[in-house]
Amino acid sequence: MSKSETTGSLRNKIAPIISYSLTDQVETRLLDLFKKEDLRSGDAVPKENELCEAMGVSRTVIREALTRLKTIGLIESKKNKGMILKEPDLLIGLDKLIQPKILSEETLQDMFEMRLVLEMGIAELIFARIQPKDIADLKAILKTEKNYPAVFEMDFEAKFHGRIYEIARNNTLMRFQSMLLPIFQYVHDKGMKLKQEELPKNYVTHALLVKAIESGNPEKYRDAMKRHLKVHFDRTIKIRKLITD
Amino acid sequence: MSKSETTGSLRNKIAPIISYSLTDQVETRLLDLFKKEDLRSGDAVPKENELCEAMGVSRTVIREALTRLKTIGLIESKKNKGMILKEPDLLIGLDKLIQPKILSEETLQDMFEMRLVLEMGIAELIFARIQPKDIADLKAILKTEKNYPAVFEMDFEAKFHGRIYEIARNNTLMRFQSMLLPIFQYVHDKGMKLKQEELPKNYVTHALLVKAIESGNPEKYRDAMKRHLKVHFDRTIKIRKLITD
C-alpha cells in the first residue's frame, strides 16, 4: 500500500499532533496549584465554581478533573461542605485492579515475584522489630493449621505470612502483601497445588520458620524462607525463561 | 458537652449509616459486569447511552463512574470511538502521588523501607537471570562515578541500582523502584548526606557489589548489599523506634 509507505516514511519527519483534552489541562493545573501553594493534607481546595471561573471552563470539565484526583485519593469531597486535600493512599485502587482475570500473565508473574522478593528481603526489619507477642501469636497460628503441610490451605498461608509481615511494622508493606494474596491464590489454584509427594526433601514448614525467627538471625531466617518458598522460586524462574525465549 | 458524650458512647452500639452515592453504585455495578461477563483486555465496554438506559441514571453519573475506572487504568476511551477494557497498569497514579510534600512522614518511611527490602530480597532473581551484558553495563557505570564514594551523587545511585533491578527482568518491580527514587532523594537531602568520615569502616562500594554479583552467590551478594545499605537500615530502624515510642 502506498499509504502505509507514505506514513511510514513521514513518521520520521513529522511528529504526530497530541491534543490534551480540557480535562487533562485542568488536572495538571490543579496539581501545579497544589504544589505552588504548598498545600498540605487537610487544606481546603477551591470551590468548583471558583475553579470554573478562574480557568474559564465549564463545571463539567472541572468536576471530571476533580473526580480523577479523588480517585487517586488526593482529594476528598464532603457533600455540601467542600473539598480538602488528603494524604493520598499509595495503594488506592490496587484492590480493584488485582483480579487475575484481567491482568496479563506477565504482570501476574511480576507481582508473584515481588511477593517472593519481599518475603526474603523483610528479614532485617523483622529481627529489628520483633516483640514477644509476635512469636506467641505465630505459635498460636501454628496450632490452628490442621494437617499441615500434608494439606495445603490458602487460609493458613495467608494468616501465617500476614502475621509475619505485621512484625515488620510497616503498614504500607503489610497492606501491599495482603493485596497480593489473590494473585498467590490464583497461581496456586492454577496448578501449583502441592501434593504431599511433591514436597521437597528438606521442606521448611511454618513451624520451622517460627523457630528460625525465635532463635535465629536474618541470615538463618532467610535461608529457611528460601527453602520454604523453593518450589515457587523454581517455578517462576522456569516460567520466565519460557516467556523470554 | 452532652452531645459529644452521647455520640462517643453510642458509637460502639450503633453503626453509622453509610450512603453510597449513585456514582459509587454504578462503579461497583460496572466492575461486577466486567467480572460476570468475563471481559478481557481489549474487549469493548458498552456505550455510555446504553449504560444510562440499562441502569436508569443520568449520563453524568455514568461518566463519573467511568472516569474513575479510566483513572485507575482499567478502561481506555478513544475519542468518538468507544471504550475498551485495558490491561491495567498497577503502578498508575503512583507517580502523581509520590511527592514527598504531600505524603506523611510515616508513609515516606514505609516506602523507604520497602526499597531496602526489595534491594535485599531481589538477590535470588538476579542470580537466576543475570547475563554477561549486565555485568559489562554495570562496570561501565562504575567508570562514570567520579569521586565515588567520597562524593555521593544521587545520580550515581539511581543509575547503578536501577541497572541492578534490570537484571531481575521484572518490569513492574523495576518501574516501582524507579518511582521510589524521589523518596530516596528526599530522605537523602533531608540529612542523610554521607560525609566521607561517616562512611562505615567496611563500607561496600558499588564496585564491591559488582564483584559480589560477578563471582558470588545470593547470600554473598546480600551480605554485601546489607553493608552497602547499613547506614540506611540503621537510620530507619532508629527513626521508627522514635515514632512508635
Next chain:
DNA sequence: TTTATGTATTATGTATGACATATTTAAATG
C-alpha cells in the same frame, strides 16, 4: 477497476442551566 476525496453516522467531550440535599451561618423569636 482502483484510488482519492467528500459525506453521514456515531460516541465521546464539553457547555449550560436547573434542582436536590445537607451543612453552616445568620437572623428571628421567645
Next chain:
DNA sequence: CATTTAAATATGTCATACATAATACATAAA
C-alpha cells in the same frame, strides 16, 4: 441569652444540546 427558623452554600444529580473526530460508506477522478 438560648433556641428555633430561615437563608446561603457547595456538592451531587439530571436533562439537553452541540462540538469533534473516527469510521464506514458513497462518489468522482484516474
